[in-house]
Amino acid sequence: MTDFIPAIIVHGGAGPIRDDSLPARLDGCKAAALAGWSILQAGGAALDAVEAAVVVLEDNPLFNAGTGSTLNSLGKVEMDAAIMESDALRAGAVAAVSGIKNPIMLARRVMEDGHHVMLACEGALLFARQIGFPECTPESLIVEREKKRWENTHGTVGCVAVDANGKLAVATSTGGIFNKLPGRVGDSPLLGCGTYANSFGAVSCTGHGEAIMRILMARDTVQLLQNGIEPGEAARMALENLAELTDSTGGLILIDRYGKIGYARNTTHMPVCIVSDSAKFTLDS
Ligand code: ASP
Numbered sequence: 639m640t641d642f643i644p645a646i647i648v649h650g651g652a653g654p655i656r657d658d659s660l661p662a663r664l665d666g667c668k669a670a671a672l673a674g675w676s677i678l679q680a681g682g683a684a685l686d687a688v689e690a691a692v693v694v695l696e697d698n699p700l701f702n703a704g705t706g707s708t709l710n711s712l713g714k715v716e717m718d719a720a721i722m723e724s725d726a727l728r729a730g731a732v733a734a735v736s737g738i739k740n741p742i743m744l745a746r747r748v749m750e751d752g753h754h755v756m757l758a759c760e761g762a763l764l765f766a767r768q769i770g771f772p773e774c775t776p777e778s779l780i781v782e783r784e785k786k787r788w789e790n791t792h793g794t795v796g797c798v799a800v801d802a803n804g805k806l807a808v809a810t811s812t813g814g815i816f817n818k819l820p821g822r823v824g825d826s827p828l829l830g831c832g833t834y835a836n837s838f839g840a841v842s843c844t845g846h847g848e849a850i851m852r853i854l855m856a857r858d859t860v861q862l863l864q865n866g867i868e869p870g871e872a873a874r875m876a877l878e879n880l881a882e883l884t885d886s887t888g889g890l891i892l893i894d895r896y897g898k899i900g901y902a903r904n905t906t907h908m909p910v911c912i913v914s915d916s917a918k919f920t921l922d923s
Pocket of ligand 1: 825826848
């Protein structure tokens with residue numbers, strides 16, 4: 639028996655939601671959180687849980703990750719993703735990749751391979767080919783909504799979890815920001831910026847990557863936990879910093895090793911779903 643209580647939270651991106659898709663986005667977050675929760679409940683690893691949750695969100699065209707990713711200035715999809723676990727600080731990331739249905743799974747493979755932490759663009763695709771990872775046509779990731787430019791700039795997805803062994807993990811996946819230049823890499827795949835996990839906490843950020851990466855938001859938030867600050871308060875302080883230092887907007891989710899959860903946003907919306915030991919889920923937006 640352990641003292642650790644499994645818990646999981648997912649987010650569907652911080653930003654204004656200008657259409658009536660909020661209930662469907664909350665449903666999507668719930669489906670993702672429950673996919674991760676079923677792994678945790680069966681005694682599985684936080685790493686598998688966050689990956690499974692993010693795959694569900696990547697496959698849901700409502701979210702700006704995987705299928706449904708926002709388009710760059712050339713009308714193409716280029717995605718970033720990172721996964722990290724507290725144990726031995728293992729991590730893997732891919733940046734500016736196209737033609738991959740589930741970038742978070744490729745990030746996991748980069749991590750398992752162990753040679754590098756991040757692979758970008760063609761190099762990531764070459765790696766995928768070498769390990770026999772399935773590819774898809776870049777066009778299959780583009781949805782009508784994005785073509786019509788309905789979507790606003792945000793909608794990254796992320797998940798943090800702790801398992802029954804007290805191990806923490808995070809996964810973040812995104813199509814980035816609308817109309818970005820080709821080759822632009824945001825905060826999500828950069829460890830310490832949009833994604834970070836160590837034995838004190840796991841954090842996934844969303845918002846304006848150019849701001850988030852300049853304040854190392856994910857690592858700084860974990861440091862707050864290391865300093866004894868409660869997750870809810872740490873989330874609020876992180877956003878205060880973001881606003882104060884960069885005049886920017888965003889949101890974040892975090893979890894500590896005891897399964898305490900925090901989240902905050904300074905945007906109008908950030909759909910989240912939490913599932914904890916009671917197996918009850920909480921939705922918020
Ligand atoms: N942080 C992401 C990026 O800048 C965007 C988002 O969170 O929606 O790539």
